Each structure stands twice: as C-alpha cells, then as structure tokens.
Amino acid sequence: MSTEDIGFKAALHEARQGSHEGGVPIGAALVSAEGKLLGQGHNMRIQNKSATLHAEISCLENAGRLPASSYRGATMYTTLSPCDMCTGACVMYKVKRVVIGENKTFVGGEEYLKSKGIEVVVLQNDECQDLMKKFIKEKPEDWYEDIGEEDK
C-alpha cells in the first residue's frame, strides 16, 4: 500500500466515524515523510461541543506533542478543503503537502497553502462529497456554524 493510500484511507475512515456519531463528517490523518501514520482524527463539534476540533486540529491533537522535525516532509490528508484555521495549522507546522478529499462542498485556504510553498492535491473523491451532502441536508445549521457562517 502506498503512503498516499494509508493517509487517505485513515482520513476517510475518520470521516465515516464522524458520520456514524452524528457529527460533521470530516476526517484527517497526518503521515510523516517516512510514511508513518502520526495521528488521525475527525471533527468533534457536535460530539464534544467543540468550537476548534475540526478534523485537522483533532488529528494534530491526537498526534500529540512532536518536535518540529516530525512535521517536515509530512502530508496532511483531509476529506474536505481546510478552513482558514486548519490551513494556518498546516502552515505553522510547515507540512510539505496537503491532500484534500474534495473541494466541491467548500473551498478553504488552498491558495494560501500554495503561497507558502505547500503542495496541494485535490482528489475529488465521491464518498467524501456524499458524506457532506447528506450532513448539510440534514443539519445545515451545524455545518454553517462549523465554518463560522450564518445559516443560509
């Protein structure tokens, strides 16, 4: 299995888990330059009443305290284009690459990542998008709250 598969599969697994829990179905996984899975997590807004545990933040938190060198050359996999907070977290820890499941539901800080020299790959995976479509149809107010937007 390639490193790409390990990270994306872990992120998608987390998104499904979030969906099973009735939460915002977005997952993330961090894979080191050496191909080691450093951490994974999913959005915990509904489950933990959390304003900050987006998938990428949850993943970084679950990975725990790491020296700066651990993030060098690493890839952040996320099932949805990262918001400004999660984009900033990737920039701050200087990951090498961000692999995004889909960006049809929402486009976050992709251009900012690129401006900082971080490689961005968008997979346009149908399952990632379907999970979000279903969630937004059922709980639009929770989705808009999650990205700091007024309900539409």
Place this chain on the structure above:
Amino acid sequence: MSTEDIGFKAALHEARQGSHEGGVPIGAALVSAEGKLLGQGHNMRIQNKSATLHAEISCLENAGRLPASSYRGATMYTTLSPCDMCTGACVMYKVKRVVIGENKTFVGGEEYLKSKGIEVVVLQNDECQDLMKKFIKEKPEDWYEDIGEEDK
C-alpha cells in the same frame, strides 16, 4: 472599566496562570461586540501535552459552540502576536479586531489579519514580553516546539 480593559486583563491573567503552571505563558480572551467576555484561556502545550491548544484556540474552545453571529464585532485579545493557526481561527470566525499584548518576541499573522479586514492593535505591554523572555530563557526547546520551529 472599558471593554478593552476587561479583555486585556483577562488575557494577561491567563498568561500569568500559564506561567504559574510552568506552561507557555500566553493568554487570550474573547469579548463580544456588546462587551461580554465570551471565553478565556491559555496555552496548554505543556500542561495537556497539546499540539493545538495555543492561547487563542484554548480561549475559543472554552467559549464553546457559538453561532457565527456571536463572533461578529468581537475582539480577540492575546498576549502575543498570533501564529498562523490562531490567525486562521480569527479569520475563520470573522472577529472584528485582534488586540495583541506584544509582538517583540514573535510576529505572527498580523498582515494576513489586516488583509482580511480585521483591525490589529499592538499594545507592547512590558509584562507580556517579560513573561515570554523568562520562559524562553528557561525552556527554549518548548517554545520553539510550540511554534513549529527547530530549536535555535
């Protein structure tokens, strides 16, 4: 007491608390457009072995789930210039203003905040700077880890 005082005093109180706990001494407080203290918190890297609970993230987390409207017109007070992650959190939630205790120790995403129409005020408060000077002298490796930098 002005709103400015309430927010900055709460942030400074949090930074002192972090220092007492042996943690990275940075605090933050979020004050609504109406002058209500919505939340406050301090950096928890050392205390919680956390890779993401910077002061501003801790503050937003402690404020809990809020509708987008709660952040409109709000001010984030922080004792140190915000890193890219915390900058992104302020941009995502669209706060109106970020008041910074000092930016001599570290300059974060101030220009990015301004580019998004967020007002930035820097107080250059001596106590905020002294707390950081003392901490970095004692635990340089923890400070550099906190901002994703190699130890210098």
